[in-house]
Amino acid sequence: MPRTTRRDQPPPRTADSEADVLRGFLDYLRSSVAAKVAGAPEPEVRGAQVPSGTNxxxxxxxxxxxxxxxFLGERITNWQATFQAPPQDTVEDVVARYEETVRRANAVLDRCTDLAAPVPTAPAGRRAPSARWALVHLIEETGRHAGHADILRERIDGATGR
Known part of the structure; x- marks a missing residue:
């Protein structure tokens, strides 16, 4: 298998405010994971690369x-189902949808001037988390899965780096 190596990108240099640092690191992770998926070959991109079935x-x-x-207040009823992309969606479709969701989420975050205040969107009947909690949670979740994506992509075609 040919190995593709990309140069790693260093962590972002952000402004000094807490919001700028959190958003800078979240956007860094978001772009890293999207780049890791972009261009991955079909059908390998959908195949389980580890015993847990993760793809x-x-x-x-x-x-x-x-x-x-x-960030957008959508209610997810089956989290396990979210780990499989619809079979009719291409890699480009999933990447574009993710990037559009990130754009919409950032528009919501742009309205969050107080990190202690709740995110302005929440599913009906549920309390919204603080903007600070939401940012930290997404940094943790995206970072965790970005690491998984690094390993999965390397197993698929040898591509490494961000």
């Missing part, structure tokens, strides 16, 4: 749902 395209599809639930 690269499913990870990005799942992260799209996490963003939608956390």
């Amino acid at each position: 690269l395209l499913g990870l990005l599809h799942h992260l799209d749902h996490v963003e939608r639930a956390t």
Whole structure:
């Protein structure tokens, strides 16, 4: 298998405010995981690369749902199902949908001037988390799955780096 190596990108240099640092690191992770999925070959991108059944395209599809639930107030009723992208969706479809969700989530975050205040969107009947909690949660979730994506992509075609 040919190995493709990309140069790693260093962590972002952000402004000094807490919001800028949190958003800078979240956007860094978001772009890293999207780049890891972009260009991955079919059908390998959908195939389980580890015994748990985890697949690269499913990870990005799942992260799209996490963003939608956390920042856009969508209610997810079957989290396990979010780990499989619909069979009719291409890699490009899933990446584009994720990037659009990130754009919409950032528009919501732009309205969050107080990190202690709740995110302005929440599913009906549920209390919204604080913007600070939501940002930290998405950094944790995206970072965790970005690490998984690194390993899965390397197993698929040898591509490494961010």
